[in-house]
Amino acid sequence: MATIEFVDVTKTYPGALRPAVDRVSFTVPEGAICMLLGTSGSGKTTLLRMVNRLIDPTSGAILIDGTPTTQRDPITLRRGIGYVIQQVGLFPHMTIAENVRVVPSILGRPASEMAARVDELLELVGLEPGEYRGRYPRQLSGGQQQRVGLARALAADPSVLLMDEPFGALDAITRERMQEELLRIQRGVRKTILFVSHDVGEALKLGDQIVVMSEGRLIQQGTPVELLAHPADDFVRRLIGGNDSILRQFEYLPVTTALEPGTGEADASDEALAADATLLHALLRMMQSGQSALRIERDGATIGHVSLASISRQVQAGSASTGAPVTAQ
Amino acid sequence: MGELIQYITDPANTFADHTRDTIVLCLVPIVLSLLIALPLGVLVARQPVAAFLATNVSGLVRAIPTFAVLMVMLLLLKQIGFTPSAIALTAxxxxxxxxxxxxxxxxxxxxxxxAARGMGMTRPQVLARVELPLVLPVAAAGVRSAAVQIVATVPLAALIGGGGYGEYILNGLSNEANAIDLFVGAVSVALLALLTEAIFAIVQRAVTPAGLRAGLQAADAAIGPTDIEAPREKAA
Incomplete structure (x- = not known):
């Protein structure tokens, strides 16, 4: 478990006109998935690679559990941080098992001690150990290779995981499946994850929080709901929604954002909707059942209701909102 | 054929000594080439300027006839025999x-x-665990072609007193009556070259990690499952 704190982090490459990362400050809480979202050239990958000191900041500091990374030996630092990249970068001459245990092995753990752990990790990422541990990377599909990449990053049980567009090279169906797998795995391991993405849908789906970057600067930081409901400026609004803004809100806002007290017009005997359902779920349920209001439950207790009217108010507020942006310091 | 066997077994012709000399004159340059080229390759590969220089100088050196190199060595070292021959063959x-x-x-x-750096390998670990195992098959192919070239060129060394099968060939060329010398020398060198090719082909195969071997991909096509099941119903 670890928090990551960025304090005025700036990186200027020699000869560059403007900083690649410009005075960025924010904090990733322990156990959260923080999505770094931005277009290419926004500095998100540079920011990520400064955490494990593959790049050193020009000024500012990155603190992991309060300790500046620059005070730590880069090699030791990296061994305690999981690292997953888009091109996976498995070692083609090693078997899957050898790939997975590579970090423990450079830490001096003998292979015999690692056998059970390798199997456990392969199972965690959804690969049958008996079938896969002896294979070579070239015998695996892109999605399977990235599963191994994830297992490899988790092998030494790091508290921080850096993921640089890990699913960016996968086809849409595999990508979606991997996103769900990551959420499932994260529920068990609770790592502090910094995840670079240029895919808004991915950021909204995976992020506990999203940091929007553009031209090296942090534009907005907030939860998916905060970003959808209160985009800081036109850039964020365009990035997040564009013309699909209303659709995105249906897809990603939980029903609790349109919650009204009591049961309202909802039929108390009707089946209730869970609180973690999205507005889209609510709308679909209403259309199927012909109701105009639904009871919302959390842990079996009614916490309120949503209606067509309350959803409509919420979505219109989000699309039109210009005020009260949730910006970082 | 009988004549050939008689020639080879005749103690006066010291075929065994010639064979030993030839093999030593091949092995020493091969080992020296390895000792020079392997570390040099590691040193220059990641330095664009040095790699550019090394590549082009190597190309130039290959363009120079070995005969000329032998003569230059002779002049530079002001001696004949094993040393200038070995140096020329190493070049x-x-x-x-x-x-x-x-x-x-x-x-x-x-x-x-x-990935290797990001997960905390030191530079020597990246080299030893990732780069060298992956580069070994390619390097071995280079060693194979170097070895065959050295063996094929070794008769020329006799011109500057390097000894070996080349002496038979020179003998044969100098006097029509010694045609058998020429024949024995040429055939022996050819056989040695073939043997070298075969040995280094085996070495090359041996240092190729299983994960990189050809044929792996084909095995995959037969048994490899994918993340997505093909939508067969639709196709049908």
Whole structure:
């Protein structure tokens, strides 16, 4: 478990006109998935690679559990941080098992001690150990290779995981499946994850929080709901929604954002909707059942209701909102 | 044929000594080429300017006839015999190994190196655990072609007193009556070259990691499951 704190982090490459990362400050809480979202050239990958000191900041500091990374030996630092990249970068001459245990092995753990752990990790990422541990990377599909990449990053049980567009090279169906797998795995391991993405849908789906970057600067930081409901400026609004803004809100806002007290017009005997359902779920349920209001439950207790009217108010507020942006310091 | 066997077994012709001399005169340059080209390749591969220089100088050296190199060595060292011959043959052996080392190291997937560094391998660990195992098959191909070239060129060394099968050939060329000398020398060198090719082909195969061997991909096509099941119903 670890928090990551960025304090005025700036990186200027020699000869560059403007900083690649410009005075960025924010904090990733322990156990959260923080999505770094931005277009290419926004500095998100540079920011990520400064955490494990593959790049050193020009000024500012990155603190992991309060300790500046620059005070730590880069090699030791990296061994305690999981690292997953888009091109996976498995070692083609090693078997899957050898790939997975590579970090423990450079830490001096003998292979015999690692056998059970390798199997456990392969199972965690959804690969049958008996079938896969002896294979070579070239015998695996892109999605399977990235599963191994994830297992490899988790092998030494790091508290921080850096993921640089890990699913960016996968086809849409595999990508979606991997996103769900990551959420499932994260529920068990609770790592502090910094995840670079240029895919808004991915950021909204995976992020506990999203940091929007553009031209090296942090534009907005907030939860998916905060970003959808209160985009800081036109850039964020365009990035997040564009013309699909209303659709995105249906897809990603939980029903609790349109919650009204009591049961309202909802039929108390009707089946209730869970609180973690999205507005889209609510709308679909209403259309199927012909109701105009639904009871919302959390842990079996009614916490309120949503209606067509309350959803409509919420979505219109989000699309039109210009005020009260949730910006970082 | 009988004549040939008689020639080879005749103690006066010292075939065994000639064979030993030839093999030593091949092995020493091969080992020296390795000792020079392998570390040099590692040193220059990641330095664009040095790699450019090494590649082009190697190309130039290959263009110079070995005969000329032998003569230059003779003049430079002011002596004949084993040393100038071994040096000239080493000059022949370094370029193919060095070129393959550079090409091989530069061909290692940058993502694998980024991943290796990102997970905390030191520079020597990246080299030993990732780069060298991946570059070894390519380097071995270079060693193979260097070795065959050295063996094929070794008769020329007799011109500056390097000894070996080349002496038979020179003998044969100098006097029509010694045609059998020429024949024995030529055939022996040819056989040695073939043997070298065969041995280094085996070495090359042996140092190729299982994960890189050809045929792996084909096995995959037969048994490899994918993340997505093909939508067969639709196709049908």
């Amino acid at each position: 022949l052996g370094v370029p193919p190994i060095l070129l393959n080392m550079i090409a091989g190291l530069r061909g290692v997937d940058p993502a694998a190196i980024d």
